[in-house]
Amino acid sequence: MSFYSIAKKFVVAPTVNTAFRPWVKGLDNIPTHGPAILASNHLSFSDSIFIPVVVPRQVRFLAKNDYWQGSGVTGTINRWFFSLSGQIPMDRSGGKASSDSLNAGLQALRDGHLLGIYPEGTRSPDGRLHRGKLGVAKLALEARVPVVPMALIGTDKVQPVGKSIPRVRRVGLIIGEPLTFDSYFDNATDRFAQRAVTDEIMSRIMRLSGQEYHDRYATDVKRKLAQSRDTDGS
Template sequence: MFYWVLKTVVLGPILKLLFRPWVEGEENIPEDGPAILASNHLSFSDSIFLPLVIERRVTFLAKADYFTGRGVKGRMTAAFFKGVGQLPIDRSGGRAGEAALRSGLKVLRRGEVLGIYPEGTRSPDGRLYRGRTGVARMALEAGCPVLPVAMIGTDKAQPTGKVVPKIMRIGIRIGKPLDFSRYEGMEDDRFVLRSITDEIMYELMLLSGQEYVDMYATSMKDRILAAAKSKARELQEAARPGAAVKELEEALDAAEGKLRRREPKVDDAAADIDETTPDGGHGDEQPDGRDVPPDERAAS
C-alpha cells in the first residue's frame, strides 16, 4: 500500500515534474508473470527512478545497512526503502549470497518483477563492469526472461556522495526480453552462468553506450582506495618535520642552477677560480683591488 502511495501520490508526481524522465522500450516489459530487470548501476537514485516510470511494481534487493540504521533518520530510511519496494540482503558473500538469491527467487515465484544490478555495486567511474552470475542463476531457476535496462544520466544528477540530486532530465532504456530457456536445468554449471551473464552485460553495453571493463567494479574500487591510501601516506611523509626544509633547499638549488645556466660562461670560470684561490680573494684583481687587464692576464 505504502509503495503505491509513494509512487502515485507523494514521490512519483514530484519526481516526474522535476526530472521529466524519458523511457524507451517500456512495451518490452511483460504485463504479468515474473521478469528480471537487469540494470546498470550509476547512482543511488537508480532504484528510485526505475520503479517510478514503469507501471508494474518492481522489487529491488538492497544492502541490509539501509534497513538497520539507528535513531529517527535510520527508521525513516528503513521505512522509505521498504516503501519503494526494496528487500534487505546481506552482501558479505558465502551463505549471505545464497540468502539473497533465495529472497530474489521468492519475488519471482510470486509472479512479480525483480530489479537487480549485475555489477553488484555502483560504477566508480561511469563505465560498465563485469557482471556477477547471480542474475543468471535466478533467471534459470525461476524460468523467467531477463530485460536489460540502461539508466542514463543518473550519475550526473546524483554522483556518489551527493545527497540532493541535481535537477536534470533522466533517461531509461529498456531492451527486449532475453530468453535463456535453452539452458534449463543447467543452473549449477558455472560456465553456462558466466555465458548468460556476459550476454546480459553485452546487451547493457549496447543500450547504455558505456565502455565495458572486464573486471568487477568492487576490484576497481579496491584499486582506487589503495591508490588513495598510498597518496595519503606520501602526503604524511611530506608533512613530517624537516620535509619542508628539504623541499625549500631543493627549490633553492634548482633556482641557483637556472641562474648559473643563464650567466655567461666566463663568469662561471671566474667563479671556479675564486673558489680555488688560496687567499680566498678574487684571482683577477690586483692587491689594491684593481682588475688585471686581459692582456696582462694573457701574458701571465
Template structure:
C-alpha cells in the same frame, strides 16, 4: 498502499516535474507474471526512478546497509525502502549469496517483478563493469524472462559522495526479453553461468552506451580505497 501513494501522488509527480525522465521500451515489461529486470547501476536514485516509472511494482534486492543507516538520512532511507517493498540482502558472499538467491526466487514465485543490478554495486566512475553470475543462476533456476534495463545519466543526479541531488534530466531504456532456454538444466555449470551473465552485460552496454570494463566494480572500489589511505 505506501508504494501506490508515493508513486501516484507524492514522489512520482514531483520527480517527473524536476527530472523530466524520458522512457523508451517500457512496453517490453509484461503486464503480468514474474520477470527479472537486469539494470546497470549508476546511482542510489536508480532504485527510485525505475520503480516509479514502471507500470508494475518492482522489488529490488537492496544491500542491507540501506536498512541500517543512522540519523535522519538513515531513517528516511529505511522508511522508503521498506514502504516500497524492497528487500535487504547480505552481500558478503558464501551462505549470504545463497540466501539472496532464495529470496529472489521467492519473489519470482509470487509472480512479481524483481529488479537486479548484475554489477553487484554501483559503478564508481560511470562505466559498466563485469557482472556477477548470481543473476544467471537466478534466471536459469526460475526460467522467467530477463529484460535488460539501462539507466541513463542518473550518476549526474547524485554523484558518489554528494548528499543532495542535482536537477538533471534522466532516461530509462528497457530492452527486449532475453531467451536463455537453450541452457535449461545447466545452472550448475560455471561456464554457462558466465556466458549468460556476459550476454546480459553485452545487452546492457548496447542499451546504455557505456564503456565496458572487464573487472568487478567492487574490486576497483577496494583498490581505489587502498590507494587513498
C-alpha cells in the same frame, strides 16, 4: 491501495516527473504480467527511484542490507521506507548470507513479481560498465524467467558518487527486448552456464547504455581506487 502505490502516485512520481522529466524508450518491452528480472546498469543511488517511476508495475529490488542497518532517525526512516516499499535486503558478503538473499529474490519471482537487480553488484565507481556477478543468472535460470536489460542514462549527473543531494538534470531509461535462456535451464547450477548468461546480459546492457565495458568487478575497482587515494594522502 498499497504503500508503494500511494507513495508512487501521490509523492514520488509527481516530484520526479516535475524535476527530472525522465524519458523512456522501449516501455512495451516490460511484461504486463508474470515474473521477470529487470537488469540495469547502476550509476547512482537514485537509480532505484527512477526505475519504479517509469515502470508501470511494482518493482521489487534486491537492495544492499546496509539500508536496514543504519542507526538514529535516518536509519529508522530507511528501514521503514525500504521495507514498506517491498524491497529485499541483499547481503553481499558472500557465502550462505548472499545465497539466502538470492533465495528471497527467487521467491519474489515465484510469486509473480518484477525483480530489479544491478548485476554489477554496486554502483559504478568510474562511469564504466563492469563485469556482472552471477546472481542475475542464478535467479533467471532457477526461476526460468525472462531478463529485461535496461540502461539508465544520466543518473550519475543527478547524484554522483559521494553526493547526498540530487542535482536537477534530465534522465532517461532505455529498455531492451526480454532475453530468454531456455537452452541453459537444464544446467542452472553450472557456473559456466551462469557466466555465459551473465555476460550476455551485460553485453545487452552495454549496447543500450553506450558505456565502455571493463571486465573487472566494480567492487575490485572501488577497492583499488580507495587504495590509491589512501596512498596519495599518506
